[in-house]
Amino acid sequence: MTRILDQTEVLGFRPLYRQVRDRLIRNLVDGVWAPGEALPSEMQLAADLGVSQGTVRKALDAMAAENLVVRRQGRGTFVARHDxxxxxxxxxxxxxxxxxxxxxxxxxxxxxxxxxxxxxxxxxxxxxxxxxxxxxxxxxxxxxxxxxxxxxxxxxxxxxxxxxxxxxxxxxxxxxxxxxxxxxxxxxxxxxxxxxxxxxxxxxxxxxxxxxxxxxxxxxxxxxxxxxxxxxxxxxxxxxxxxx
Amino acid sequence: MTRILDQTEVLGFRPLYRQVRDRLIRNLVDGVWAPGEALPSEMQLAADLGVSQGTVRKALDAMAAENLVVRRQGRGTFVARHDxxxxxxxxxxxxxxxxxxxxxxxxxxxxxxxxxxxxxxxxxxxxxxxxxxxxxxxxxxxxxxxxxxxxxxxxxxxxxxxxxxxxxxxxxxxxxxxxxxxxxxxxxxxxxxxxxxxxxxxxxxxxxxxxxxxxxxxxxxxxxxxxxxxxxxxxxxxxxxxxx
DNA sequence: AAGTGGTCTAGACCACTGA
DNA sequence: CAGTGGTCTAGACCACTTG
Structure with missing residues (x-):
């Protein structure tokens, strides 16, 4: 997976972590990862997307705040389930x-x-x-x-x-x-x-x-x-x- | 102001940024900074408290999420007003x-x-x-x-x-x-x-x-x-x- | 131009989980 | 024990505001 490009030109500025978040949400919408399933680790995602681990972390933290994923120390990051x-x-x-x-x-x-x-x-x-x-x-x-x-x-x-x-x-x-x-x-x-x-x-x-x-x-x-x-x-x- | 110490022993673990946040909230309660007033800059607080800027940032971000302060890029961090x-x-x-x-x-x-x-x-x-x-x-x-x-x-x-x-x-x-x-x-x-x-x-x-x-x-x-x-x-x- | 918060990176270490 | 997320640091650069 190649690096996402900034698009500072028109829309004012969209931070990298925002683009990462949007991309991950796109994957949720498309059902790439099913509810309850674990996402790849931060390191893995960072390597895949060509960004640093810190940027992936910020995107995932935002998604956790929106109740879209659940993060558990020592285990991983999971797609939120509708139980x-x-x-x-x-x-x-x-x-x-x-x-x-x-x-x-x-x-x-x-x-x-x-x-x-x-x-x-x-x-x-x-x-x-x-x-x-x-x-x-x-x-x-x-x-x-x-x-x-x-x-x-x-x-x-x-x-x-x-x-x-x-x-x-x-x-x-x-x-x-x-x-x-x-x-x-x-x-x-x-x-x-x-x-x-x-x-x-x-x-x-x-x-x-x-x-x-x-x-x-x-x-x-x-x-x-x-x-x-x-x-x-x-x-x-x-x-x-x-x-x- | 001296560095705050971890107290891992009893209560399980209280992250540094949490302690910084609690300390800053204490200052709000005590009226050290009045509503509408600007807090010291991140760098200043970091130096005062003996922690890194990133830790202060995390504390302030948490307080902003709680609507206790308002952060404005290029201007500073302000105590939320009850207007x-x-x-x-x-x-x-x-x-x-x-x-x-x-x-x-x-x-x-x-x-x-x-x-x-x-x-x-x-x-x-x-x-x-x-x-x-x-x-x-x-x-x-x-x-x-x-x-x-x-x-x-x-x-x-x-x-x-x-x-x-x-x-x-x-x-x-x-x-x-x-x-x-x-x-x-x-x-x-x-x-x-x-x-x-x-x-x-x-x-x-x-x-x-x-x-x-x-x-x-x-x-x-x-x-x-x-x-x-x-x-x-x-x-x-x-x-x-x-x-x- | 100087100062602020915002982003991004890299690396070290800690806490927690499960095999 | 290895692997995960969580914390903390340091530094570079960007975007925004004010003088």
Whole structure:
């Protein structure tokens, strides 16, 4: 592998370690290294790319900060896996008022396919007429239904999904069967009254105050991949947000 | 200033750059450098502390990642200031559904002092009988009241606060007059129905779904400093949470 | 031009893991 | 024990700001 060149001319300046990082992320997107697999060692990568070990280190440290890889002293650098523990820690912010966070069970209510509506088109960057897969499910903690969830996926990205068993941990499915890694999510929260439908699903009266979480999930290359609308009962739960 | 010694013996290993970081944070807590002021240059600090420039750099980079200092190429490293722009970006997550975030105006409804209740004692780590200052205020965006807020402060940390004008930006006041820098906050969100009191303040009917944000703010040294209970109307606003 | 932080390199040594 | 990532150092050069 030959050395990457600086391109100081136009775009202002892109540091070498940035180029190394982008190149390694490209490899992740392309599935060169599978989730859970070890990357080559720093020395190896440095030799391959024609840069110093320190530069590779800086790129890998940045990727570790983005939760794309996990580094373990004495063992190596590994592609981050989308197992439940990681999802729980990274993306699932609803925790019981007293007690430890736990991954909720889920039961699928319906799975259908149709034309994307205006909202889905805008969020998922789809063209008019594009199809989306919609999954509606209810999630329970300690056997009590607490989340009614509607998930919209671009059908083009997920062929044959309709014929598969829908697992509890969807992000694991995206990674495993479609090679799509969710890297970022953006969530917009509001308090609203429960609609009759959602109220029925959750076993409360319509109009009950519920937390409405509108999540958009992006892949490694910033492509929008999933829109998820969650209606949450927060009687015994809260959404935990740490800022610093 | 003499070199800091490793203390590998007991606690397992504390890297040099960590010790440098802790030492610099100690200086921030002690007010050696005021907010907005420039720290000594990397070379200067390295000479003072008897370590290499690279080690100082790593410590400062870590502090920049924690938003404690701001580094500007060609100018220097500055103690982070608690001006409105920074607060807006760092701690204020409520944004209009369409449009740019803006800092809300606020009007104080009451300011009183009393014994901390059980909840305040537990959150603020106070002993029974400790006094707290309570501020109740309403905050408006574009002249519409959208947040009813109750703030509890340990009276011991904020002498004479009752006699001061309460500014819109409280964290600026804490920093300026009391030398207390808010470094982290933890927020717990729930959807609830508005109480009669809050409903009256916000101009809605009791029971209207509102977002309840229970915030605990910590100082640089992890001391709990402020508890803030915000009741928010989210008809035209949402709470924005970016995860990665 | 001088001074700052930012990048990149090279090399030594340390801490941790697993065979 | 060899191999990995983690720390620390020293030095060269680059990009940016200010005078």
């Amino acid at each position: 439940e523990e990681r999802i729980l820690f990274q993306f699932f912010k609803l925790v019981p008022d007293s007690g430890v966070p736990s991954f909720p069970d889920s039961r699928v209510l319906s799975l259908s396919q149709g034309r994307a509506d205006a909202n889905e088109r805008s969020l998922l960057a789809l063209t008019p007429g594009s199809k989306v897969i919609r999954i509606k499910r209810v999630r329970s903690i300690e056997d009590r239904p607490v989340i009614a969830e509607t998930i919209s996926l671009p059908a083009a990205l997920f062929p044959d999904l309709a014929g598969m068993a829908v697992p509890n941990n969807l992000y694991g499915l995206y990674a495993m069967h479609y090679g799509i890694t969710i890297a970022n999510t953006q969530e917009k929260l509001k308090a609203v009254g429960a609609s009759p439908d959602d109220a029925a699903i959750l076993g409360v009266t319509p109009g009950t105050p519920v937390l409405r979480i509108d999540r958009l999930a992006l892949a490694l290359d910033k492509t929008p991949v999933e829109r998820r609308l969650s209606i949450c009962l927060t009687q015994d739960l809260h959404y935990l947000s740490d800022l610093s | 409105e722009e920074r607060i807006l970006f760092q701690f204020f997550k409520l944004v209009p559904d369409s449009g740019v975030p803006s800092f809300p105006d606020s009007r104080v409804l009451s300011l009183s002092q009393g014994r901390a209740d059980a909840n305040e004692r537990s959150l603020l780590a106070l002993t029974p009988g400790s006094k707290v200052i309570r501020i109740k205020r309403v905050r408006s965006i574009e002249d519409r009241p959208v947040i009813a807020e109750t703030i509890s402060l340990p009276a011991a940390l904020f002498p004479d606060l009752a006699g001061m004008a309460v500014p819109n930006n409280l964290y600026g006041l804490y920093a300026m007059h009391y030398g207390i820098t808010i470094a982290n906050t933890q927020e717990k969100l729930k959807a609830v129905g508005a109480s009669p009191d809050d409903a009256a303040i916000l101009g809605v009917t009791p029971g209207t779904p509102v977002l309840r944000i229970d915030r605990l703010a910590l100082a640089l040294d992890k001391t709990p400093v402020e508890r803030r209970l915000s009741i928010c109307l989210t008809q035209d606003l949402h709470y924005l949470s970016d995860l990665s």
